[in-house]
Amino acid sequence: MITVKQLTRTLSAQRSTQLARLVPGGVNSPFRSFHEVGGHTIFFSKAQGSRLFDIDGNTYLDYLGAWGPAILGHSHPAIVAACQDALAHGPVFGAPHELELELATRMVEYIESLEQVRFVNSGTEAVMSAVRLARGATGRSKLVILEGCYHGHSDSVLASSRHQSSLGIPQPSADQSFLIEFNNAHALAECFQSWGDEIAAVLMEPVAGSMCVIPPEAGYLQEVRRLCTKYGALLIFDEVLTGCRIRLGGAQELYGVKPDLSCFGKALGGGMPIGAYGGPEAIMRNLFPVGRVYQAGTFSGNPVTMAGGIEILRLLSEPGIFTELERKSARFFAGLWQAIEQTKVPVRLQRAGSMFSIVFSGQPVKNFSDSLAVDTKAYARFFHYLLDRGIYMPPTAVDAACLSAAHTNEEIDFTIDICRQAFEDVRI
Numbered sequence: 001m002i003t004v005k006q007l008t009r010t011l012s013a014q015r016s017t018q019l020a021r022l023v024p025g026g027v028n029s030p031f032r033s034f035h036e037v038g039g040h041t042i043f044f045s046k047a048q049g050s051r052l053f054d055i056d057g058n059t060y061l062d063y064l065g066a067w068g069p070a071i072l073g074h075s076h077p078a079i080v081a082a083c084q085d086a087l088a089h090g091p092v093f094g095a096p097h098e099l100e101l102e103l104a105t106r107m108v109e110y111i112e113s114l115e116q117v118r119f120v121n122s123g124t125e126a127v128m129s130a131v132r133l134a135r136g137a138t139g140r141s142k143l144v145i146l147e148g149c150y151h152g153h154s155d156s157v158l159a160s161s162r163h164q165s166s167l168g169i170p171q172p173s174a175d176q177s178f179l180i181e182f183n184n185a186h187a188l189a190e191c192f193q194s195w196g197d198e199i200a201a202v203l204m205e206p207v208a209g210s211m212c213v214i215p216p217e218a219g220y221l222q223e224v225r226r227l228c229t230k231y232g233a234l235l236i237f238d239e240v241l242t243g244c245r246i247r248l249g250g251a252q253e254l255y256g257v258k259p260d261l262s263c264f265g266k267a268l269g270g271g272m273p274i275g276a277y278g279g280p281e282a283i284m285r286n287l288f289p290v291g292r293v294y295q296a297g298t299f300s301g302n303p304v305t306m307a308g309g310i311e312i313l314r315l316l317s318e319p320g321i322f323t324e325l326e327r328k329s330a331r332f333f334a335g336l337w338q339a340i341e342q343t344k345v346p347v348r349l350q351r352a353g354s355m356f357s358i359v360f361s362g363q364p365v366k367n368f369s370d371s372l373a374v375d376t377k378a379y380a381r382f383f384h385y386l387l388d389r390g391i392y393m394p395p396t397a398v399d400a401a402c403l404s405a406a407h408t409n410e411e412i413d414f415t416i417d418i419c420r421q422a423f424e425d426v427r428i
């Protein structure tokens with residue numbers, strides 16, 4: 001039986017103020033800040049399974065999932081053991097080792113579109129490198145990006161996200177990108193008609209995750225694939241969030257569309273900082289030292305991260321894991337949906353596998369402009385209502401929340417119950 005306790009967070013509030021004096025905004029990644037929902041950030045001391053533990057002694061049921069990585073919950077014992085073992089042998093060699101071979105072998109085995117892969121340290125690095133590779137391989141410079149998709153914070157791709165107003169991006173870099181609406185194949189076709197022979201690649205999240213979870217409409221990914229092939233542009237799927245989460249082989253496995261290049265990160269590391277990008281050998285051989293597209297990294301493919309990746313792929317490849325995750329997600333959503341219908345709040349649910357959004361909007365979110373209509377103030381009230389009862393959701397109204405295999409039925413039912421109360425009490 002899960003009970004609701006009164007939570008105080010005095011120490012977190014102090015630490016939050018202290019850190020903000022030393023680190024801008026008190027966060028090393030702006031997503032983490034509470035600027036959208038208000039209040040102090042929480043300082044955590046431990047993450048285990050479906051739970052987060054803060055420095056004031058409070059426990060939270062976690063639906064942030066560390067922004068994606070924690071698909072099996074936090075600190076899975078087998079992953080921790082594998083990483084500890086690798087660490088004991090040396091955290092970085094600056095030279096090849098067998099764990100890289102094993103993880104690359106597994107990835108190529110599980111993800112059909114990959115013949116070769118390069119490991120890097122984050123999703124940002126993976127996408128940035130894949131875009132350079134696409135430009136180098138095609139000899140073209142223009143990039144199509146889809147409004148509202150987030151691909152990390154490198155110059156060429158930030159314009160697609162809701163952080164497009166960032167200063168510091170040189171105009172010539174921004175001028176190389178076309179921004180097209182997500183789920184709008186017609187707009188993409190028009191762009192190709194005008195610029196077809198200059199477009200190096202279409203970069204997209206196959207399921208959008210940063211403007212609410214938005215699955216692709218039926219036939220959309222197939223049409224994007226067809227247009228890219230027709231105009232000789234590469235299709236890059238950013239599967240940093242969806243890879244190893246929607247299916248072991250990512251969204252490309254679920255929707256049956258084969259990109260030319262794919263980017264991974266988050267869940268692939270089992271909690272360790274990872275990024276990876278890959279595709280057919282014919283494209284990947286453009287990378288230095290075989291070809292002339294340069295990309296490098298001191299910590300890329302380090303043994304501890306590779307050990308985390310191998311272990312998570314081993315665990316995720318066990319039969320039934322994605323069926324079980326789907327069952328839990330369906331249970332969660334059926335309960336939430338019932339709560340919404342009972343309380344008659346203008347809230348929608350959008351999900352793809354175990355990534356989901358509780359959307360405070362009267363209309364479905366299908367693209368970036370729809371996401372601007374989300375009631376962020378109502379979400380902030382909902383967020384704090386849950387937080388005060390020991391449930392941690394993303395501190396932004398539109399970023400994907402994540403369920404993990406570690407969540408129990410009891411925890412899911414408890415969450416549904418608290419959400420129902422929130423819908424009633426918060427005057428959403």
Ligand SMILES: Cc1ncc(COP(=O)(O)O)c(C=O)c1O
Binds near residue numbers: 151152
């Ligand atoms: C789809 C997608 N691509 C790229 C990134 C960037 O990854 P990282 O934060 O590891 O640099 C993210 C992170 O949220 C993401 O969701």
